[in-house]
Structure formats: C-alpha cells, structure tokens
Amino acid sequence: MSTGEKFIQMVIAIAVFFAVVAVILLLTQRLRSRRGELVQSAAFVLPALALIGVGLLYPAVTTIYQSFLDRSGDAAVGFDNYKTIFTDSDQLIVLRNTAAWVILVPILSTVIGLVYAVLVDRSRFEKVAKALIFLPMAISLVGASIIWRFVYDYHDKSQTQIGIANAVIKGLGFDTYKFILNDPWNTIFLIIVMIWVQAGFAMVILSASIKAIPDDIVEAARLDGVGGFRMFRYITVPSIRPSLIVVLTTISITTLKAFDIVRTMTGGNFDTSVLAYQFYREYFVSANQGLATAIATLIFVLVMPIVIYNVRQMRKLEAR
Structure with missing residues (x-):
C-alpha cells in the first residue's frame, strides 16, 4: 500500500468519525429533558463500549478459549x-x-x-x-x-x-x-x-x-x-x-x-x-x-x- 493510499484511508477514517459525532448531535440536540440527557449520554457511550467489546473483550475471550486447544487450534487439550x-x-x-x-x-x-x-x-x-x-x-x-x-x-x-x-x-x-x-x-x-x-x-x-x-x-x-x-x-x-x-x-x-x-x-x-x-x-x-x-x-x-x-x-x- 502506497503512502498516498494510507493518507486517503486516514482522511476517510477522520471524516467517518466526525460524521458519526454529527449524526449523534443532530439526533439528540432536541432532547432537553433528563431522559433526553440520558439518551444523549448513551448515544456517545454505547459506540465506545461497542469498540471496547470488539477490540478488547472479544479478543481476550477468544485468546482464553484458544489456550485450551492444540497447536493448530483444532482439538481441545484441556490444561x-x-x-x-x-x-x-x-x-x-x-x-x-x-x-x-x-x-x-x-x-x-x-x-x-x-x-x-x-x-x-x-x-x-x-x-x-x-x-x-x-x-x-x-x-x-x-x-x-x-x-x-x-x-x-x-x-x-x-x-x-x-x-x-x-x-x-x-x-x-x-x-x-x-x-x-x-x-x-x-x-x-x-x-x-x-x-x-x-x-x-x-x-x-x-x-x-x-x-x-x-x-x-x-x-x-x-x-x-x-x-x-x-x-x-x-x-x-x-x-x-x-x-x-x-x-x-x-x-x-x-x-x-x-x-x-x-x-x-x-x-x-x-x-x-x-x-x-x-x-x-x-x-x-x-x-x-x-x-x-x-x-x-x-x-x-x-x-x-x-x-x-x-x-x-x-x-x-x-x-x-
């Protein structure tokens, strides 16, 4: 992958991030009640929790599971x-x-x-x-x-x-x-x-x-x-x-x-x-x-x- 392609991917990733934030703000800006504040907070927190789950918890659980398998990951070998x-x-x-x-x-x-x-x-x-x-x-x-x-x-x-x-x-x-x-x-x-x-x-x-x-x-x-x-x-x-x-x-x-x-x-x-x-x-x-x-x-x-x-x-x- 060339330097130009990497730069384009970086720009796209930044644009997607700001687009997601903008969508969340637009969808929640009219919620002024206490319940609306909770919805707004959840709208920002849930994506972060999802990323933690995908990037941290899932790999951790998968690693622990694979530690009970053989060298090729096909058969269970216990401890x-x-x-x-x-x-x-x-x-x-x-x-x-x-x-x-x-x-x-x-x-x-x-x-x-x-x-x-x-x-x-x-x-x-x-x-x-x-x-x-x-x-x-x-x-x-x-x-x-x-x-x-x-x-x-x-x-x-x-x-x-x-x-x-x-x-x-x-x-x-x-x-x-x-x-x-x-x-x-x-x-x-x-x-x-x-x-x-x-x-x-x-x-x-x-x-x-x-x-x-x-x-x-x-x-x-x-x-x-x-x-x-x-x-x-x-x-x-x-x-x-x-x-x-x-x-x-x-x-x-x-x-x-x-x-x-x-x-x-x-x-x-x-x-x-x-x-x-x-x-x-x-x-x-x-x-x-x-x-x-x-x-x-x-x-x-x-x-x-x-x-x-x-x-x-x-x-x-x-x-x-």
Missing part, C-alpha cells in the same frame, strides 16, 4: 498448554527470567529514582541532573537496546574493544567477558537496560511528589530534631506512598510486557527469553497457537491483580 508452561524445562527458564525482571526492575528503578530525586531536590544543578537521568525515557527501547549492545560488545582480549564495558575490564587487566551470552548473568545485564530507562520515569513522578510535601510538615520535623535519614524514612517516604505505589505498579506492568530489549539484544537466545517474547516466538515462529495463547493468558492473569490494586489505591487517595 495441557498450561501444564507445559509450568513443567517444560525451556518454559521454566522463561518463568525464571520473567520473575527476575518483575522483581528487580520495579524495585531497583524506584529506589534509584527516589534516591536520585531526594539528592538533587532543590540543588543548584537540579534541572540538569534530572534531564540527564530522564534522557533515556526519550529513547525507544529498541534504541536503548542498540546502545547497550555496543556497551556490552565482546572481542577477545587481544583485539581492540569497541564495547565500553569490556574496554574498562581490559584496561583493569582482566579478561573480557561475554555479557549477553553467559547464562544466567546475561538476563541481569538485559535487566540493567530496562532499569536505565525506567529510573528516569520513577524520578520524575517521585520528585514531583516530594515537592508537593507541605513545608510546614518538613519544618515541624526539623524543629523536632528530625533530619537526614530519619527525615527520609519518617516524613518523605510516608508522604509520597501513593506515588510510590503508582510507580511500582506501572513499571511492573511495563516489565511484564518486556519484548523489545530481549528481541533486539539476544532474540531470546542464550536462555534470556521472557513471557512476552516467548508468546511471539511460539505464535509466529513455532506456529504453536495453543501454547502461545496460554502464555498470553498467563500474562493477562499476572497483570490484572496489579491493575486492580493500583485502581483501589487511587480510589482511596481520591476519597481522602
């Missing part, structure tokens, strides 16, 4: 696909890697972002320091992965080192190291890339929360002799707890969907695959529809408690 996920040696490595990602990335990203936000808060170089750590957020995960592939690049010690990491190791007199080839540490080195990207996000959110702490609370704590680490522990952290929860849960969801870094840096080889990438590999490479949809369902099941918890915490915050 065999889920059994494979939790018993097959290769799939267990995927689960191990995913657990490492979900545990380390949110915690370390949040800790680094929080400590950084506290250290640079109200300093003379605050803006520059924040811009430096937030800069990776402006880079796509694919771009970040390519950058770190150069950082981890490996050559024999006798050769010139392109990668910064091995150049430093060689400069210190040690043998060079295959960062993204040696299991299980290669997973940790991939995780570092995600932490590098997400720490900036955590810093921005937490820094804004720290600045929102009322000055009278801080001054009262200082008059009581609270300072340093005690100020951080008893004043800063409790005051920004809702933001901490949002940051942790948001990064956790992002991490569960990690795909770009694994795909770009290792292609899932060398025992580095995670659930999101394994879904892609099973569905599009191995053509194992049943196992792929079972993995997708598992990701959905893992994400839902985090989303529900996050929504409840936000409602509690709004109720205060």
